[in-house]
Amino acid sequence: MSASLIRRGLDFLNEDIKSAQKAKKKKEHAKTPTSAEAKALVSTNRQGVSRQVKRLQGRLGAPKSKATVKDKRVKSALDEIKKKKAQSKMAANLKYFTSKLFQKATDSDTIKIQKQHIGRLSRDHSVPVAKKPKEAKSVFTEEEFERFQEEYFGKTVEQKRK
Structure with a gap:
């Protein structure tokens, strides 16, 4: 050959x-028949037609998975815990906030945010600091007052009390 x-x-x-x-x-991988196709396959007896249609539709189609234990790969419990454990993203966050891409908020924006988040409870409100009244400063000096008193009253009022 x-x-x-x-x-x-x-x-x-x-x-x-x-x-x-x-x-x-x-x-x-035969396609499951539609209800119209399945009804054509069903007998002409009227009782149990819908049940027979469902049974026919369930028979065909993709076969059930035959996965068994021997097909599965054994996973380490420690590896699974490490995967699911939340990783710290602090380094990435710090890098972002210190980069030039991050713009600092203006003072007006920060004040708006703080006002928005003030709670309704009394403990959430800060006590406003009472402002001390400033001493009223006179435009005139003591010497000018004394001269005015001498001119108006003829003598100073403080000398009279003594």
């Missing part, structure tokens, strides 16, 4: 194997 005859035979055999595999896959 020549090599070309063997190749031809293998090619024919290969095509037959591929077509058989495709047909097998089509059977496995």
Whole structure:
């Protein structure tokens, strides 16, 4: 036998194997029939039609998964905990806030935010600091007052009390 005859035979055999595999896959993944198609398959007896339609629709379709324990990979509990554990994002946050992309808020914005978040409870309100009244400063000096008293009253009022 020549090599070309063997190749031809293998090619024919290969095509037959591929077509058989495709047909097998089509059977496995057969489309579930619609309710109209399923009703055509159901007997003409009127009792239990909807049940028969559901049964027919449930039979076909993708096969149930046959996953077993031996197919599963054993996972380490420590690895799972490490994955689920919250990682600190402080370094990334600090880098962002110290970068030039981050713009500092203006004073008016911060005051608005603080006013928005003041609670309704009395303990959340800060006690306003009472401002001390400033001593009223006179425009005139003591010497000018004394001269005015001498001119108006004739003598100073303080001397009279003594």
